Amino acid sequence: MAPSRLASMAPLALGPRLRIWPPVVLAPMAGVTNYPYRKICCEFGAGLCVSEMVSSRGILDSHRGTWRLVHFGSEESPRSIQIFGNDARAMGEAARRLRDELGVDHIDVNFGCPVPKLTRKGMGAAALCDAVNSRRVVEAVVRASEPVPVTIKTRVGMDEDRITFLEAGRIAEESGCAWIALHGRTARQKYGGRARWDRICELKEAVSIPVLGNGDIFRAEDVPEKIDESGVDGVVIGRGCLGNPWLFRDLAALFAGDPVPPPPSRSEVVDVARRHFLLLREHFAGSPREAILRFRKLGCWYASGFGGAAEIRRQLQRIESAGDLEAIFEQWLAEPAPEG
Ligand SMILES: Cc1cc2nc3c(=O)[nH]c(=O)nc-3n(C[C@H](O)[C@H](O)[C@H](O)COP(=O)(O)O)c2cc1C
Structure with a gap:
């Protein structure tokens, strides 16, 4: 069998300063990826651990609940946070405050949330249905966070009639994002069916910035094939690590060229x-x-x-x-x- 491309992959550049290795990211997950779980996943070998999503509006309005979500450990590095919203000014201002007041090292823009509470207001996955505005949002965040790197995380689209991932790729690339992460499902699918890694591959072929693939990685052994088929530069792990941070240990082993260790006792x-x-x-x-x-x-x-x-x-x-x-x-x- 030909060796997987995984064996020769390079660390992921996140702006000029940060290098992410292994190229394995703990997905932002509301109610899960607060500081305690990020700490555990980092210790198990995740290359980057992103906070749960926070509202840009909540940051600006100094909403207590929102600010409670943005707690980082004193030793935590890099400090990675995901924000959502569809107002360019508010998103930019929120990014600036997070940089200046919390010293965040990375800002991820949520263009993938399928929850109707957000999509009804044109946020999350619905933001990209308005390409002009979503471009403004990303440009504002990139400009305001300078020199902190910005990335986008998105889905394939709202539904099969509103496919937006290629537009998202263009926006990310032209606005100066460090990468784009794609979950291979539409918002309408939520978590049903299977993630379409062929679409992740399509995005990889369409843009020059790194692409991270996301969706249905539950075992480290499945990753070499996904990387080879899609050509992605890294992967994002969500549900597969719930109660199973060993998945990061296993992936770190694979990326180091070692066999996957036995499961935990x-x-x-x-x-x-x-x-x-x-x-x-x-x-x-x-x-x-x-x-x-x-x-x-x-x-x-x-x-x-x-x-x-x-x-x-x-x-x-x-x-x-x-x-x-x-x-x-x-x-x-x-x-x-x-x-x-
Ligand atoms: C409990 C839970 C909370 C989530 N919260 C967020 C979030 O805050 N921001 C986001 O971009 N995606 C969120 N997601 C989606 C995941 O980041 C990921 O894209 C999705 O679960 C698909 O990856 P997986 O198949 O590895 O789980 C959440 C998923 C779960 C299961």
């Missing part, structure tokens, strides 16, 4: 889940119940390989304290590992 999974919870508790120190509420959902992802998912979900839904969670961890550890 049950006690390793519990150790990382526990650490994630403790980091959330520190992160939400001002509102201790928040970590518990978040972990009711996040915990299920860690246990997804354990079998008995319905029972685990039921148990996690009822946790009220760190003690309740610890009792569940002890139970997971005591149960025999599933066969195979």
Whole structure:
């Protein structure tokens, strides 16, 4: 078998200063990629960890909820944030404030969110239906954030009648973006069907800036083929790493030319889940119940390989304290590992 192109790939340039290696990015995920999870994924080998999306309007209006989302660890580097909005002035101003007040190193523009609350207002994936305005938005962000690099993350389009990814590529390229990341689905599809990597390939052939492919990467072993077929310069990992930051370890190994390590043991999974919870508790120190509420959902992802998912979900839904969670961890550890 011919060696994969992956073996000879170079670090991804993110502006003149930053080099991303491996070229594997933790996708922005609302409610998930706050500082605790970014920290874990970076430690596991992700090349870049992007914050969840934040509203440019919320930044400008000094909205407390929005500013709570933009917390970075003191050691965190690079500081990468995703913003959304469709008002060029507000997006530019928000980018400037994030650069000046938080020292962010990278700004990603969200042109992919499929949630109707945003798309109804012409934001997220719908922003690109107005090519003139979305170009203005990107130009304003690039200008205002100078010298901080800007990227775009988008979908194929709103639906099959409104395909926008090639236009997005032109806008990114002509506005001076460092790269464009494409999730190979339309907004209408949400997460249904399969991500169209052939469209990611089409974008790669159409633009000269780096293209990152996104969609349905659940195992490191699937990545060499996706890279070879599409010619992308890097990949973005979303759902595949939920409860499974080992995916970044596995990808880092592949990019280093090493074999994929064996999957984690049950006690390793519990150790990382526990650490994630403790980091959330520190992160939400001002509102201790928040970590518990978040972990009711996040915990299920860690246990997804354990079998008995319905029972685990039921148990996690009822946790009220760190003690309740610890009792569940002890139970997971005591149960025999599933066969195979
Ligand atoms: C819980 C969740 C939250 C998400 N939040 C965002 C977001 O804030 N910004 C964004 O651009 N995409 C968001 N996405 C989309 C992902 O970044 C990614 O594009 C999508 O999940 C497809 O990649 P995957 O197949 O690897 O999951 C979110 C996805 C999930 C599952």
